[in-house]
Amino acid sequence: xxPSTPVGSVAPVAPITPDTQDASxxxxxxxxxxxxxxxxxxxxxxxxxxHTVGMQPVLTTITQPNNGEMIQNVVAIGITILxxxxxxxxxxxxxxxxxxxxxxIHNDDDWYGEGNGGLAIEFxxxxxxxxxxxxxxxxxxxxxxxxxxxxxxxxxxVYYEYLDSIHEDVASMRxxxxxxxxxxxxxxxxxxxxAIYDEDSWGYDDILDYVPGSPTSYEHPFNLAAxxxxxxxxxxxxxxxxxxxxxxxxxxxVAIDGxx
Ligand SMILES: [Ca+2]
Ligand SMILES: [Ca+2]
Ligand SMILES: [Ca+2]
Ligand SMILES: [Ca+2]
Numbered sequence: 001x002x003p004s005t006p007v008g009s010v011a012p013v014a015p016i017t018p019d020t021q022d023a024s025x026x027x028x029x030x031x032x033x034x035x036x037x038x039x040x041x042x043x044x045x046x047x048x049x050x051h052t053v054g055m056q057p058v059l060t061t062i063t064q065p066n067n068g069e070m071i072q073n074v075v076a077i078g079i080t081i082l083x084x085x086x087x088x089x090x091x092x093x094x095x096x097x098x099x100x101x102x103x104x105i106h107n108d109d110d111w112y113g114e115g116n117g118g119l120a121i122e123f124x125x126x127x128x129x130x131x132x133x134x135x136x137x138x139x140x141x142x143x144x145x146x147x148x149x150x151x152x153x154x155x156x157x158v159y160y161e162y163l164d165s166i167h168e169d170v171a172s173m174r175x176x177x178x179x180x181x182x183x184x185x186x187x188x189x190x191x192x193x194x195a196i197y198d199e200d201s202w203g204y205d206d207i208l209d210y211v212p213g214s215p216t217s218y219e220h221p222f223n224l225a226a227x228x229x230x231x232x233x234x235x236x237x238x239x240x241x242x243x244x245x246x247x248x249x250x251x252x253x254v255a256i257d258g259x260x
Contacts, residue, residue: 105185111224117185118256119192119222119229121147122178125248126196128171129238132245134198134206140169141198141208145249149181152189154219166199182256188225192251194218194233198243210235210247220251229253 097106101115111117123145128134134141144166150157165177183190195217196208209216212235222228230253236246 103185109186109188111188112185112253112255115255116182116257117224118180118182118254119149119190119251120178120180120254121145121192121194121249121251123176123247123249124174125234125246126167126170126173126176127236127238127246129242129244129246131242132238133242134208135169135200136202140171141206142166142168142200143170143173143176143208144197144199145177146195146197147181148191148193149183150191150193151187152191152221152223154191154193154221157191157193162197180254180256183224189221189223190229191219191221194220194249196245196247206243208247209241209244210237212237212240224253 097108099106099110101110101113103110103116107113126143128140144162146159146162148157148159160179160181167173167176181192196210198206198208200206207216211218218233220231222231229251232248232250234246234248237244238246
């Protein structure tokens with residue numbers, strides 16, 4: 001067995017050495033070419049084109065993310081505004097509803113839409129019965145209207161002062177009294193009671209009976225929000241009893257000067 005053939009003697013493979021010179025030359029050439037091209041192209045473009053070319057990548061990287069942020073911001077602002085408006089509407093609904101007559105009561109709750117609403121009352125007719133017996137001694141009555149204003153159920157009545165409106169010793173009158181009563185414009189209903197009295201300084205005042213039947217006076221409940229409040233009353237009840245009379249009056253919706 002011969003000596004093993006040396007594997008050797010194979011010419012050592014020359015270390016692979018990069019042809020750095022060539023490579024660098026190639027790279028260098030390429031770079032040069034590229035750089036040359038760029039510089040040539042740039043040189044051939046107008047200054048504006050160069051500007052555009054130079055700015056384009058910058059614009060792209062800055063503008064596109066900003067569009068997204070802007071949309072997010074707009075949506076966030078819109079939601080915030082809606083939440084604020086919703087909160088205001090919830091807490092102060094009257095702020096966002098209209099008040100056409102500027103009296104502080106918005107339209108939906110304002111029974112009188114042309115300013116400060118109230119009810120006027122006018123007494124037009126008063127006549128005694130010739131055969132009545134009104135005052136001790138047979139004299140004519142000392143007449144006044146006793147008018148109350150209350151809620152829609154005719155409760156919580158407040159009565160108007162009458163002492164300055166006593167008509168002494170009268171048998172017949174025309175257009176003998178009138179005034180206006182302010183009612184809060186957000187009070188949807190009211191009641192007006194009307195009684196006619198003979199004032200007696202020495203005792204209880206007698207109620208003069210203008211209503212046929214057992215009643216002696218009327219109460220008028222009004223649904224103001226439904227447009228009620230105008231009414232004319234004429235009752236000739238003379239002959240029912242010694243205190244019976246004829247009376248006519250009118251109640252009407254009116255605008256009242258001044259603040260609510
Ligand atoms: Ca109003
Ligand atoms: Ca009003
Ligand atoms: Ca009023
Ligand atoms: Ca009666």
